[in-house]
Amino acid sequence: MAIFVVCPVCRMEYSVKKNACPKCGAKKPTSNGSYRISISYKGSRLRETVSGVSYQTVKTIEAKLKVDMVSGTYLGTSSTPDILFSEFMKEYFAFENKASLDREKSLYRNYLSVLDNKTLQEITMLDAEKIVNKIIKNGLAFRTAQYTAAVLRHALNKAVERGYLQVNPVSKIKVPRKDNRRTRFLTKEEANKLLSELKKRSQRTYEMAFLSLYTGMGFGEVASLTWQDIDFDNGIIYIKDPKNRKSRVAYMMEGIKELLLAKKKNSNSNALVFTAQNNSKIINVPNSFEKAVKRLGLNKDVTDPRDKVVFHTLRHTFASWLVQAGTPLYTVKELLGHKSIAMTERYSHLAENTMRDAIKNLENELKE
16 A cells, blocks of 8 residues: 655656655645555555545545455445636636746636636536637637637646646537638838837837838737847847747838837846836737727628737738749748748738749740
8 A cells, every 4th residue: 555645747657755746846745635545465556546635545545445445345435526617717826837828717717717617626618618609709819719628628638747637628619710811912102101000009009000111020029029039139039938839030121120229228138029008018909900990981782800910910911012023932931920821821912923924034044
């Protein structure tokens, strides 16, 4: 017979004689901990997890299980403690460390928090499907539905790993696929009008939009930018830990360099370039952007989300202008940080005139 402590942080099992987890260093709970009981008898092995009790209580449970196993009356006990979804998500976020954490917290608050008053054992596939269907029904992007489902699935996989669930009830959740690629990009006239309107409303939003439009950086990348990431001497911006996890560089036009140099005065070299009013990181696109778009009527009578002007349209516009200027798709792929050329090929139709010119040049060469 043996009793092991289950670490509340990394879920590693270790001897009750140790005072801390040998893997992560977390101190052993002094009360109401989680323990794994292991009993072997005549070739059979029993393993049970008991949580929320003292070590003395676990020893009593172990003795009873041994008696039941020897007498043949052991029927099994629940190995998964009840815990509310809201409480588990606090634990989940506390020990997740990835670039998308802010986005996942936002999805939890906006869509998954409806599950807060359910225990993990009460969550069903139907609950997940209702959440996904509501997101789609409300006209939000299919990618939002897919990402929300993925966050829930991943969180409950962690619940299984940590002994809160025996199986993940939403492991097979599927979201209908839809071509969600945006097709709208701004003309140079529209872009200038938008920047002018933003400057009237918010200097900060104007600067963020200007940077995105002329570097192809996404909103999250702009919001995460620090002064340490900017190399003014070489005209380079280092984009670290983006969504696809592959760091890249952006190149500054003179207008970008002038804007950032003017902004850099009296700034800490390690500080964020753009901050909220409390000097924290900006999580969501400022409302001033949507108000400017509405004032200009850029989304008037537009019903398809793919055709609406949003902050991401600036990145899309940057890529579209590059292709129209004859930039090779592979170069555009590298500048945008796409994982594969297939993601960049959505812009290929914009290079039609460039391809026509290439054929004409070849034709002229053959005539000489």
